[in-house]
Amino acid sequence: MTSKKELTIYDLAERLNLSIATVSRALNNDPTVNKKTKRKVCELAEAMGYRKNNFASGLRMQKTNTIGIIVHELNSHFIASVLSGIEEVLTAAEYIIVIGHSSESSVTEVANANNLFHKRVDGLIVSLANDTVNLDHYDPFVKRGIPIVFFDRVRKEAPGIKVIIDNEKAGYEATAHLIQQGCRRLMHITGNLAQNVYVDRLNGFKKALRDKNLPDEPGHVLVTDLSERAGREVARQILELKRKPDGLFFSNDLCAAVCMKTLKEAGIKVPQEIAVVGFNNDTISRLVEPQLSTVNYAGSEMGRVAANNLLSQLNSSLGVASYTVVLTSQLMIRESSLRYAIL
Amino acid sequence: MTSKKELTIYDLAERLNLSIATVSRALNNDPTVNKKTKRKVCELAEAMGYRKNNFASGLRMQKTNTIGIIVHELNSHFIASVLSGIEEVLTAAEYIIVIGHSSESSVTEVANANNLFHKRVDGLIVSLANDTVNLDHYDPFVKRGIPIVFFDRVRKEAPGIKVIIDNEKAGYEATAHLIQQGCRRLMHITGNLAQNVYVDRLNGFKKALRDKNLPDEPGHVLVTDLSERAGREVARQILELKRKPDGLFFSNDLCAAVCMKTLKEAGIKVPQEIAVVGFNNDTISRLVEPQLSTVNYAGSEMGRVAANNLLSQLNSSLGVASYTVVLTSQLMIRESSLRYAIL
DNA sequence: ATGAAAGCGCTAACAG
């Protein structure tokens, strides 16, 4: 299988008539080693294609230099951006990233967490699955002092660092915009209300209704899984209503786009009869017709912030920290909700 | 940092009055160890929360149990499916996956390859970046007998295992379909022709033209980066043509969708004036209007096949194999290219 | 500024 024997520091030491200790120090840029010796060692290592054995080093150091990431789904523009933000920071800090995705299933999330625990990750970055309520599977990490950063989908009362946006504010703004555009019978289509992101956006929605003196009627909130199928289903329900809504605020873009398309196919005019706002600024929001108004928040920044906060935890000798970082988001107004020109 | 000392097999051995060798064997399910002993050991390990130290084990075994994956982009439905297919197989085989993405840049791809080489991955699964021509950065792997599986974007003459679809056939079918729908002035918009996927689809396109006795005029093929921007640019070019094409075959869905949208906004009727076919069956292909005809191929299957072939290489004592696996693809006919009802 | 030596936790050859 292996054609060439691997080079070790023993080989380098022998070739240079040095001890392995000095070679090791030189390779790790230890200040106590002579500059010339250091250069000689590094040059030979480079020339001979030496690769440090991370296992030996890890065994000795008791650090895996591995960060586990658990995301609820891979296939979204948002998550892909977050991942590249995380990667950017952690790769620069010489960490390896191991990604597990839960496919929005709490059971898979638990399996992933256990797996990463056994892999001995030094830290964890997590976005919770849609149906995750219980967080016991993170206890082993907490008990061993392994820092966890949650992003986007978080449980506020859980220990650890959380990186989120102000979902209530975002929900408020989206709703206020619809009202300002003349909508009076609003509907909010959202995901599992056990998740902060959904419950907060809902609260923003309700708050905006109250502030604008619109009734908070039951049936105005639909809890779905925000899937493609759910989008069609919501459209079907709306079409059957005698008293149809004139404004829809969705908690993601996919569901909003599909619903909007289905409504249009049934002859509804968007935004004239029904205005629509989504969430996340996915690629599809720009491709559907009319273009979908949505809430944008920078995934890569969220990833970078999450990773940096994790790093500072890893490098700190203090105990595990618990705090929340709130990033900004922007409402992006496009055709799907624009009835009057914006000044 | 660490609150509890880690458990080792020494601790377990002591507690059970066994030797560490027996404990190690029991944990690794060695058949020579007594069933009862094995159960006792495993139960205690479980109860006490023992975690195997992969570093010690890896150091001893000279295997990292890590597979490196290099993909050109994370944010596509296709790549996400491939990744979950790979993950499914490799996780079951107890491998860790390390993902690097090249952002379609050959420079980043080289950096990723070097990085993974230093991480001592046991194997590699790769989809080449758009502009990768030279494959020298995989030489170190080849020299050390580390198996590589290329998928989708491959170089056919390169050593190693390749998993692809018959892109020429797919291109032929898409083109033949457009012709059968009455298109006579076809255009093919594709990516870097250094890539097998693009040159093969182009060949299929040309072959179909020949077979149907349509002229193979220059200017019928546009090489782009298949981005959102390219889609708009292609539409602009087409709109300026006095003699417009009546059928467009794109090598991906995003570019096709954007171009189609831009054409429609300029008043062109799709598919009546210009019919459009994309490639990959991305989510957007179902959301745009009209729905985009496209070529579907199962990413998750491609991932599974790639991973399984890598595993068989890893488990074989024979030399590095070189062969190609061809998976099937299907043309999915939707509104964007359907001028007449299909029988 | 450098060297000698111990040990991180595990596996496997060898010996019973």
Added chain:
DNA sequence: CTGTTAGCGCTTTCAT
């Protein structure tokens, strides 16, 4: 079926 023992390659005291 089980135990003894020798490393895997590296980092780090403790000497010099």
